[in-house]
Amino acid sequence: MAYAHIGTEVIDTAALEARVVTVEDGAVCTFIGNVRRRSRGREVAYLEYNAYLPIANRMLQEIADEAESRWQVKLAVQHRIGRVDLGEAGVVVVVTSVHRAEAFDACRFCIDTLKENVPIWKREVCPDGAFWIEGEVSLPASKAD
Amino acid sequence: MDHDTGPSTLSSQEDTVSGSARLIGAHMPTAGGLKNSLTSGKEIGCTAVQLFTGNPRQWSHPSLTDDEIREFRSTHEQTGIPFLVAHDSYLINLAAPAADVLERSRSAFRGELDRAHALGIPWVVTHMGSHLDQGEEEAVQRLITSLREILEETEAEGCTAGVALETTAGQGTGLGWSFNQLGDILKGVGENPRLGVCMDTCHVFAAGYDIRTPETYRDTIQKFDELVGINHLRVIHTNDSKKGLGSRVDRHEHIGMGEIGMEAFSLLLNDERLMHVPVIAETPDAQTMHRVNVARLRRLAASGAYGIVVTAQLFGHYSELFPGGTVDVLLPKGAVINDLAAALTDLNPALSDLSTHCRFAIADELVDGSAVLREGCTVAALPPSSGG
Ligand SMILES: [Zn+2]
Ligand SMILES: [Zn+2]
Numbered sequence: 001m002a003y004a005h006i007g008t009e010v011i012d013t014a015a016l017e018a019r020v021v022t023v024e025d026g027a028v029c030t031f032i033g034n035v036r037r038r039s040r041g042r043e044v045a046y047l048e049y050n051a052y053l054p055i056a057n058r059m060l061q062e063i064a065d066e067a068e069s070r071w072q073v074k075l076a077v078q079h080r081i082g083r084v085d086l087g088e089a090g091v092v093v094v095v096t097s098v099h100r101a102e103a104f105d106a107c108r109f110c111i112d113t114l115k116e117n118v119p120i121w122k123r124e125v126c127p128d129g130a131f132w133i134e135g136e137v138s139l140p141a142s143k144a145d
Numbered sequence: 146m147d148h149d150t151g152p153s154t155l156s157s158q159e160d161t162v163s164g165s166a167r168l169i170g171a172h173m174p175t176a177g178g179l180k181n182s183l184t185s186g187k188e189i190g191c192t193a194v195q196l197f198t199g200n201p202r203q204w205s206h207p208s209l210t211d212d213e214i215r216e217f218r219s220t221h222e223q224t225g226i227p228f229l230v231a232h233d234s235y236l237i238n239l240a241a242p243a244a245d246v247l248e249r250s251r252s253a254f255r256g257e258l259d260r261a262h263a264l265g266i267p268w269v270v271t272h273m274g275s276h277l278d279q280g281e282e283e284a285v286q287r288l289i290t291s292l293r294e295i296l297e298e299t300e301a302e303g304c305t306a307g308v309a310l311e312t313t314a315g316q317g318t319g320l321g322w323s324f325n326q327l328g329d330i331l332k333g334v335g336e337n338p339r340l341g342v343c344m345d346t347c348h349v350f351a352a353g354y355d356i357r358t359p360e361t362y363r364d365t366i367q368k369f370d371e372l373v374g375i376n377h378l379r380v381i382h383t384n385d386s387k388k389g390l391g392s393r394v395d396r397h398e399h400i401g402m403g404e405i406g407m408e409a410f411s412l413l414l415n416d417e418r419l420m421h422v423p424v425i426a427e428t429p430d431a432q433t434m435h436r437v438n439v440a441r442l443r444r445l446a447a448s449g450a451y452g453i454v455v456t457a458q459l460f461g462h463y464s465e466l467f468p469g470g471t472v473d474v475l476l477p478k479g480a481v482i483n484d485l486a487a488a489l490t491d492l493n494p495a496l497s498d499l500s501t502h503c504r505f506a507i508a509d510e511l512v513d514g515s516a517v518l519r520e521g522c523t524v525a526a527l528p529p530s531s532g533g
Binding site for chain 2: 111117120134141
């Protein structure tokens with residue numbers, strides 16, 4: 001079973017890698033999704049992630065397990081909720097396998113499917129107001145922080 | 146709450162839970178600041194509050210300051226009152242024959258909608274104006290034009306607050322007292338999630354529609370449904386009347402103490418088609434009697450065989466629409482997810498895209514629109530994801 005976790009704690013990428021790296025693996029593919037300063041033409045101060053955990057936890061686990069069995073790899077994924085500052089990781093996916101092709105494919109599948117399906121939302125807090133991001137849509141929030 | 150309680154054991158405990166989920170309240174005074182309507186409403190047990198966002202007898206209002214808006218919104222969050230509605234200024238006549246009055250009314254009404262939107266109030270109740278003996282047909286057309294234009298203009302500016310047209314008593318040359326005419330006005334403006342209706346029991350009764358017995362109540366509501374549509378009801382003003390049936394005079398009386406009497410209110414509050422529609426008393430002596438009238442309405446509501454209480458948990462931008470992002474909705478037994486979505490849209494037109502924009506979940510399962518809801522369940526509405 002893959003490792004999948006959603007929580008408020010800062011993601012320790014090395015610790016996540018340590019969960020899946022073994023001497024059998026020639027390839028370690030780590031994707032880090034960082035909070036960046038500019039988004040949709042706006043300056044971002046920080047992000048706030050919110051999730052509907054009863055489904056988010058189950059789905060993230062299912063996606064991670066599916067990636068493991070489809071590409072015969074080992075996978076660990078962690079997503080943050082709550083406030084995440086600039087330069088910090090919102091999500092990290094680590095995949096290990098014998099050869100690189102499977103690791104890349106499984107990693108990409110995991111992050112893409114996660115973004116599409118898992119009920120987690122970001123709220124971008126900018127100096128002049130906050131925005132809810134829902135899919136491709138961004139909606140102004142009535143509260144600024 | 147025991148979720149497995151079957152229908153055979155409808156207990157008094159369930160009545161209490163359903164009773165408090167029922168959206169019942171009063172028009173609360175705003176003396177000393179808009180937010181005072183919320184704190185005093187909370188104090189007397191309101192789960193719905195109506196207020197004036199400006200002086201109802203003045204044309205111009207100093208625009209709300211950012212501080213006022215922030216204070217109001219944070220008080221709303223603290224008090225947790227699920228439903229708010231604004232009542233517009235008495236001076237506004239969206240059907241006015243005189244061009245200057247008409248223009249002033251339209252601009253004042255746009256201001257009402259803007260203020261409501263800024264404060265997070267989903268609906269503005271308005272009377273339908275007067276023809277002032279200058280031709281009723283033309284006045285109806287002007288009203289329709291006013292509403293259509295104002296809805297379009299404010300929508301373009303991102304305003305989500307809706308208009309609830311209030312049934313009137315037919316006093317003087319007031320429009321909209323007949324269900325026929327109200328239906329024509331709705332049709333004239335066209336279907337719009339931001340357009341709804343407010344039924345005032347005193348006005349309906351004064352206009353000549355009897356609701357005092359089970360038979361007359363049934364006939365009147367049936368007529369209302371045929372001509373106006375129960376599905377358009379967004380708020381009910383529960384007022385008794387000092388004047389008799391068909392008097393065409395608008396004088397509110399305490400619940401059960403006037404010409405209408407208690408039975409009509411019991412029928413109304415136990416009509417399962419209207420269960421999720423918020424109820425507001427606009428009865429006299431706010432300081433001393435609102436507490437009594439609200440408690441009376443709640444007691445009447447709790448006397449009947451109740452439906453189920455379902456908690457909606459909203460995410461993304463929808464979470465800002467109710468205190469804490471959740472709201473309890475009272476629905477008939479056997480209601481499904483689509484009924485919940487429709488009831489939520491009735492409470493706030495900003496939720497009209499909920500079922501196209503969201504997936505729904507109960508606990509850790511995604512459910513579709515036909516999933517049957519159970520007493521006490523929580524339904525999460527999940528907008529498109531943006532994690533990663
Ligand atoms: Zn009224
Ligand atoms: Zn009245």
